[in-house]
Amino acid sequence: MMRGAGNGYVDLEHGRISREIFVSSDVYQQELELIFARAWLFIGHESQIPNPGDFFVSRMGEESVILVRDRQSEIHVFLNTCRHRGMKVCRYDKGSTMMFTCPYHGWGYGTDGKLVGVPFFKEAYHEKLDKAQWGLIEVPQMVNYKGSIWASWDPDAPPFFDYLGGMRTYLDLLLDSRDGREGGAEVLGGVQKWLVPCNWKFGAENFVGDAYHAISHRSVDALNIAPSGKGRTDSGTSASQRFAVSFPELGHGTNTTVQMLENEPYTPVFQNAPELQDYLKNVYEERQRRQGTLSRLLGSASTIFPNLSFQPRQPRVIIAWHPNGPLQTEIWHWYLVDKDAPQELKDLSRKYHTRALGPAGMTEQDDMENWCYATKASSGTIARRYPYNYEMGLGVGEASEFPPGLVSSVPSEKNQRGFYGRWDEFMKAGSWNDIYPKRPR
Amino acid sequence: MDAEQGRRPNPEEGRPYVMLQDLEPGTRVRLAGGDVAEVTGNPKDGSWLFVRRLSEATGEDMVFANDVVEVVDGDGS
Numbered sequence: 213m214m215r216g217a218g219n220g221y222v223d224l225e226h227g228r229i230s231r232e233i234f235v236s237s238d239v240y241q242q243e244l245e246l247i248f249a250r251a252w253l254f255i256g257h258e259s260q261i262p263n264p265g266d267f268f269v270s271r272m273g274e275e276s277v278i279l280v281r282d283r284q285s286e287i288h289v290f291l292n293t294c295r296h297r298g299m300k301v302c303r304y305d306k307g308s309t310m311m312f313t314c315p316y317h318g319w320g321y322g323t324d325g326k327l328v329g330v331p332f333f334k335e336a337y338h339e340k341l342d343k344a345q346w347g348l349i350e351v352p353q354m355v356n357y358k359g360s361i362w363a364s365w366d367p368d369a370p371p372f373f374d375y376l377g378g379m380r381t382y383l384d385l386l387l388d389s390r391d392g393r394e395g396g397a398e399v400l401g402g403v404q405k406w407l408v409p410c411n412w413k414f415g416a417e418n419f420v421g422d423a424y425h426a427i428s429h430r431s432v433d434a435l436n437i438a439p440s441g442k443g444r445t446d447s448g449t450s451a452s453q454r455f456a457v458s459f460p461e462l463g464h465g466t467n468t469t470v471q472m473l474e475n476e477p478y479t480p481v482f483q484n485a486p487e488l489q490d491y492l493k494n495v496y497e498e499r500q501r502r503q504g505t506l507s508r509l510l511g512s513a514s515t516i517f518p519n520l521s522f523q524p525r526q527p528r529v530i531i532a533w534h535p536n537g538p539l540q541t542e543i544w545h546w547y548l549v550d551k552d553a554p555q556e557l558k559d560l561s562r563k564y565h566t567r568a569l570g571p572a573g574m575t576e577q578d579d580m581e582n583w584c585y586a587t588k589a590s591s592g593t594i595a596r597r598y599p600y601n602y603e604m605g606l607g608v609g610e611a612s613e614f615p616p617g618l619v620s621s622v623p624s625e626k627n628q629r630g631f632y633g634r635w636d637e638f639m640k641a642g643s644w645n646d647i648y649p650k651r652p653r
Numbered sequence: 654m655d656a657e658q659g660r661r662p663n664p665e666e667g668r669p670y671v672m673l674q675d676l677e678p679g680t681r682v683r684l685a686g687g688d689v690a691e692v693t694g695n696p697k698d699g700s701w702l703f704v705r706r707l708s709e710a711t712g713e714d715m716v717f718a719n720d721v722v723e724v725v726d727g728d729g730s
Contacts, residue, residue, distance in 0.1 A: 313698035318717060320701050329701050331717045 222636040227603035231590040234411040240538035248273030254520040255361040259398035282323040290348040358387040358395035368644040379464040385511035385524035391495040392502030397548040404545040406571040410583035415533040419513040419521035420465035421627030440483035445526040457617035458627040463517030463634025465627030471508040527565040689729035
């Protein structure tokens with residue numbers, strides 16, 4: 213215990229978090245080892261690699277990894293570095309290949325990671341190099357959950373479902389088909405990637421349950437960018453309530469919209485496309501039939517500790533906040549649609565997604581403005597002396613069966629406190645033994 | 654496949670320079686040591702070819718760029 217820099221930075225009792233954790237290089241370097249080398253991290257979606265040989269280059273913390281489907285259709289995640297001199301063995305964002313060849317000296321690796329080609333193996337190595345020992349470095353733990361691929365570098369990390377805990381219910385809102393069937397999503401188009409000059413935790417804590425910042429998006433609300441032409445998103449309900457739901461012992465959190473009535477009739481969404489209304493009404497009612505009470509959960513912005521956020525509905529998006537130094541984040545967006553949705557809906561979704569989110573999205577521009585200037589205004593010698601305030605709703609929240617989790621009304625900063633409480637535990641822990649099994653808080 | 658495919662002049666060695674990226678499966682190449690092999694797969698990385706040696710009943714083999722001497726017609730004899 214007491215291994216990292218976490219001591220003293222997080223004061224949950226009084227709701228105060230030191231600015232140091234958003235700007236300090238020392239803290240950041242420790243995060244890479246104590247958080248990103250331990251936690252379960254999102255890698256990509258299996259629809260990005262449908263065929264043998266397909267690959268997608270992703271990230272775990274600062275490090276490049278290759279998500280690849282091998283010749284036998286097995287999915288792997290490898291560190292993108294040659295075992296000989298460390299050169300990247302793959303310098304493309306995505307593609308399909310028979311093997312990964314290091315351009316430096318020519319070592320070649322199969323899509324299963326095995327070292328299959330060593331130049332001058334007979335003449336220079338005299339056939340003594342043990343190729344079996346020098347394959348690509350593979351993550352010790354990987355999971356394909358409803359098409360989403362997750363991995364951890366720590367062989368002692370708990371099983372993925374234990375890591376997710378009750379947050380699994382909310383992740384399902386993202387991954388399941390709109391009609392309630394399990395899975396069935398695909399990535400729409402490519403992955404948006406861009407750099408933002410702020411610490412990675414700004415985005416993560418915003419999505420973990422910050423409903424307080426709605427004022428930032430008031431101008432976007434007025435522009436009526438939603439797919440029904442009113443407001444920022446379609447509500448999809450006529451009688452609902454929002455809740456802040458957290459799993460503080462795990463660091464995850466979400467704000468979720470819950471329909472107040474059982475079997476609420478369909479409220480039209482995507483009304484700019486009248487030709488899709490029959491389809492949308494049908495999938496809505498089908499989900500009610502399949503899921504019953506659970507279908508009343510509509511979800512909203514969510515974060516799975518440490519750096520994976522998502523919105524399950526509008527925009528239906530997965531967001532990775534990749535750490536790029538203490539003062540920079542590389543944001544990646546994957547937009548999801550049901551694979552079997554009508555093409556018209558996919559086209560409409562794509563237009564709405566780019567209108568709302570991403571580097572040119574109206575909503576996300578507001579967020580980036582806040583995060584960037586908060587970073588700038590927190591980096592100075594004097595500013596660092598003063599903690600941020602997370603007192604909202606201190607001590608408020610109760611365990612709930614439905615919606616599942618530790619629940620309070622919104623806005624609340626209960627979810628953020630849960631996120632940073634878990635952050636603090638990771639930063640202090642010597643190993644997973646210190647932070648698992650979980651402790652309710 | 655025409656034997657001209659994949660050949661480029663190599664001024665340093667005075668013999669055809671084999672452009673590995675151009676070689677499609679079915680192309681035959683002469684290897685260092687004299688073996689002739691048929692290309693069975695090409696990762697198009699400019700470094701490696703998957704081949705089957707005509708003189709041996711063994712399965713697929715990998716050859717590095719330096720071991721590919723030239724493109725040949727037929728069995729290369």
